[in-house]
Amino acid sequence: MENLANIQVIQNMIYIISSVMFILGIKMLGKEATAVKGNYLSALAMFFAVAITCLSLEIDIKLILAGVLLGGLIGSLIAVKVKMTAIPEMVALFNGFGGLATFLIAWSQFNEPDNSMFQHVLVMLTIYIGGITFSGSLIAYGKLSEKLKLGKGSMITNVFISFFYLSMPTLIYVVIEPSLAGFVPQVPSYFSIFLVLTLMAGIGFVMPIGGGDMPVVISLLNSLSGIAAAFAGLLLLNNVLIVAGSLVGASGLILTIIMAKAMNRTITNILFVGYASSGQAASSEEQGEVKPITSDDAYLILENASSVLVVPGYGMAVAQAQHVVREMGELLEDNGTEVKYGIHPVAGRMPGHMNVLLAEANVSYDLLAEPDDVNPSMDTIDVAIVIGANDVVNPSATEEEGSPIYGMPILEVHNAKTVFVLKRSMSSGFAGVQNPLFFRENTRMLFGDAKESIGQIVAEFKD
Amino acid sequence: MEMYVLLGFVLLLSIFLGLELISKVPSTLHTPLMSGANAISGIALVGALMLSSAGQMQDILAFGAILFASINVFGGYLVTNRMLSMFKKK
Numbered sequence: 001m002e003n004l005a006n007i008q009v010i011q012n013m014i015y016i017i018s019s020v021m022f023i024l025g026i027k028m029l030g031k032e033a034t035a036v037k038g039n040y041l042s043a044l045a046m047f048f049a050v051a052i053t054c055l056s057l058e059i060d061i062k063l064i065l066a067g068v069l070l071g072g073l074i075g076s077l078i079a080v081k082v083k084m085t086a087i088p089e090m091v092a093l094f095n096g097f098g099g100l101a102t103f104l105i106a107w108s109q110f111n112e113p114d115n116s117m118f119q120h121v122l123v124m125l126t127i128y129i130g131g132i133t134f135s136g137s138l139i140a141y142g143k144l145s146e147k148l149k150l151g152k153g154s155m156i157t158n159v160f161i162s163f164f165y166l167s168m169p170t171l172i173y174v175v176i177e178p179s180l181a182g183f184v185p186q187v188p189s190y191f192s193i194f195l196v197l198t199l200m201a202g203i204g205f206v207m208p209i210g211g212g213d214m215p216v217v218i219s220l221l222n223s224l225s226g227i228a229a230a231f232a233g234l235l236l237l238n239n240v241l242i243v244a245g246s247l248v249g250a251s252g253l254i255l256t257i258i259m260a261k262a263m264n265r266t267i268t269n270i271l272f273v274g275y276a277s278s279g280q281a282a283s284s285e286e287q288g289e290v291k292p293i294t295s296d297d298a299y300l301i302l303e304n305a306s307s308v309l310v311v312p313g314y315g316m317a318v319a320q321a322q323h324v325v326r327e328m329g330e331l332l333e334d335n336g337t338e339v340k341y342g343i344h345p346v347a348g349r350m351p352g353h354m355n356v357l358l359a360e361a362n363v364s365y366d367l368l369a370e371p372d373d374v375n376p377s378m379d380t381i382d383v384a385i386v387i388g389a390n391d392v393v394n395p396s397a398t399e400e401e402g403s404p405i406y407g408m409p410i411l412e413v414h415n416a417k418t419v420f421v422l423k424r425s426m427s428s429g430f431a432g433v434q435n436p437l438f439f440r441e442n443t444r445m446l447f448g449d450a451k452e453s454i455g456q457i458v459a460e461f462k463d
Numbered sequence: 464m465e466m467y468v469l470l471g472f473v474l475l476l477s478i479f480l481g482l483e484l485i486s487k488v489p490s491t492l493h494t495p496l497m498s499g500a501n502a503i504s505g506i507a508l509v510g511a512l513m514l515s516s517a518g519q520m521q522d523i524l525a526f527g528a529i530l531f532a533s534i535n536v537f538g539g540y541l542v543t544n545r546m547l548s549m550f551k552k553k
Contacts, residue, residue, distance in 0.1 A: 022503060022506075023480065023484070025499075025503075026481070026484055026485070026496075026499065026500065026503070027484050029492070029495065029496050029499045029500075030484065030485055030487075030488040030492060030496060031492075032489065032491065032492065032550065032552075035492060035495060035547050035550070036544070036547045036548065038499070039495075039499050039502075039540065039543050039544055039547060040544075042499060042502070042503055042540075043502070043540045046502075046503070046505065046506065046508075046536060046540070049506065049509050050508055050509055050512065053509050053512045053513060054512065057512060058514070058515045058516045059512070059514060059515075059516040059522065059525050060516060060522070063516075063522060063525065063526050063529075064512065064529055066526070067511075067525075067526050067529030067530040067533060068508075068529060068533045070530055070533070071529065071530040071531065071532070071533025071534040071536075071537065072533050072534075072536075072537040073537075074534050074538075075533060075534035075535065075536065075537030075538030075539070075541070076537045076538065076541055078534075078538050078542075079537065079538045079539075079540075079541035079542040079545065080541060080545070082542065084545075084546075084549070087494065087498075087542070087546065090538070090542055091494075091497060091498050091501055091542070094498075094501055094502075094505075094534065094535050094538045094539050094542070095501050095504070095535070097531040097532070097534045097535045097538075098501065098504040098505050098507055098531070098532065098535040098539075100527075100528075100531045101505075101507040101508070101510075101511055101527075101528045101529075101531045101532035101535065102507045102510070102528075104511070104524045104525075104527045104528035104531070105507060105510045105511055105514060105524075105528050107524055108514045108515075108521055108524040108525060108528070109514075111517075111520065111521060111524075112515065118464070118467060218497070219497060222497055222500060222501055222504070225501070225504040226500065226503075226504045228504075228507075229504050229506055229507045229510070230474055230477075232507060232510045233470070233474075233510065234467065234470055234471070234474065235510075236510050236513050237466060237470065238509060238510060238513065239470065239473055240506065240509060241506055241507070241509055241510050242470055242473050242474050242477060243473065243477045244503050244504070244506040245477075245504065245506060246474055246477030246478045246480075246481055247477060247480070247481040247484070247500070247503065248481075248500045248501070248503050248504040249478060249481065250477075250478050250479075250480075250481025250482045250484075250485065251481055251484075251485045251496060251497075251500045252497070252500060253482070254482060254485045254486055254488075255485075255493060255496070255497055258490075258493075343490065345490050345493070350493075350494060350497070351490070351493035351494060351497055352490055352491065352492065352493030352494035352495070352496075352497070353494065355490065355491045355492075355493070355494065355550075356494045356495075356546055356549070359491075359546075359549040359550045359551070360549050362549075362551065364551060364552050365491050365550050365551070365552055366552050368491060370490055
């Protein structure tokens with residue numbers, strides 16, 4: 001007996017050490033110079049916490065080894081094989097698996113005899129958050145990988161949305177269920193119903209949210225998986241679970257807020273309203289003529305430019321144009337042009353999406369600038385090249401009060417001397433708002449596939 | 464109950480600490496930070512290892528939790544590392 005108590009003391013001490021390592025790790029992850037080490041430190045903390053837990057096991061060690069080895073193999077394979085452009089959906093998928101693990105942990109705890117009232121409440125909350133994280137992340141995965149095309153307004157989506165709303169009173173019911181005993185007849189198998197409904201609710205939660213709002217959803221799901229882990233820690237009386245889970249919950253929450261701010265919208269508007277109903281399409285009528293340009297002419301202008309700002313958006317990711325963009329940037333620099341990349345926080349499908357893509361293409365990260373850095377000096381930029389971005393460069397956001405996106409911080413490329421917009425067609429962006437930028441005096445449209453268009457410019461430079 | 468109060472205290476302090484730690488992260492690192500945090504949420508693996516084993520159902524639940532938490536841990540850390548190794552300054 002004394003032996004067991006000793007083991008618990010040692011375990012708790014190691015848990016405290018790994019908690020500190022997690023904290024330092026995540027702090028280091030927030031700075032460019034130390035990020036890699038921070039990730040190693042946090043992985044080491046994970047190793048310590050897991051290893052020391054293995055000192056007191058009730059489950060069959062064979063079962064554990066099988067689970068860890070198989071899971072480790074699957075996870076590593078996905079992580080190594082995945083293309084860098086598929087990162088958003090991979091993060092969503094891994095996140096979902098974390099949520100599923102807490103869901104199963106809480107389920108297992110429910111089966112334990114003699115749960116106190118407080119434990120019962122925790123079990124239900126953990127199941128709810130973990131379950132929603134799991135099924136919600138799977139839907140986010142489907143949407144990001146474009147395997148799932150269902151969106152707002154479809155019949156199936158509406159069914160799942162009603163499951164989401166139905167799940168909330170059900171959660172309240174299952175939480176107070178033990179105290180109802182004797183007053184109202186018990187609903188048989190209410191727990192199984194709750195499990196299924198929770199998973200349905202997660203689907204209904206994410207399904208109606210559109211692609212351009214995905215950065216917010218992913219951050220939020222990330223936060224929820226941390227909160228679920230922290231609740232599981234309360235349930236199992238384990239402090240490292242609480243500390244690590246809360247850190248993840250907090251970091252996800254901050255990212256969610258940053259993303260929402262970058263769109264000038266509230267989190268509730270993004271999750272439950274969406275763009276379509278948030279305002280009238282004020283400027284959807286055509287506003288004059290667009291001026292197309294060929295890559296030959298674009299090359300001639302670029303050759304004489306002394307400063308160029310590249311503004312990438314989701315279209316660059318779709319066209320896989322990041323490598324050829326980097327090549328063009330290097331050629332411009334060789335030509336004596338100052339090249340910068342203007343990155344909007346919500347460009348792409350996850351927080352920092354464009355940064356990852358450009359990093360993959362070997363663009364030095366000190367060339368990447370945020371809107372606040374480049375907007376004040378925008379009028380000194382000779383050419384701004386917008387590659388597959390739309391809403392984040394829409395001047396309506398600063399100029400037109402009735403516009404649904406009014407107030408959203410943008411990259412003010414319309415103030416540059418010349419703007420090239422690379423686009424496939426004249427369709428409007430995710431927000432469904434027409435972009436007056438395309439009709440400006442200083443704007444030239446370069447229609448076609450971004451990769452091909454830039455490839456032609458690169459070829460001209462090489463001649 | 465006293466135990467819960469104490470752990471609730473740990474929970475609150477950790478959340479505040481987390482908010483303080485991450486409030487000023489450059490946007491370059493948003494994705495690696497999210498992915499790294501995601502790997503940390505695989506700490507559920509520790510919780511899964513603490514589950515009891517009483518009957519087949521409990522074993523299945525524990526195995527599932529261990530399996531999926533492991534995917535989260537290994538996949539999360541490796542992807543984060545891969546991503547970070549691409550960030551370079553020339």
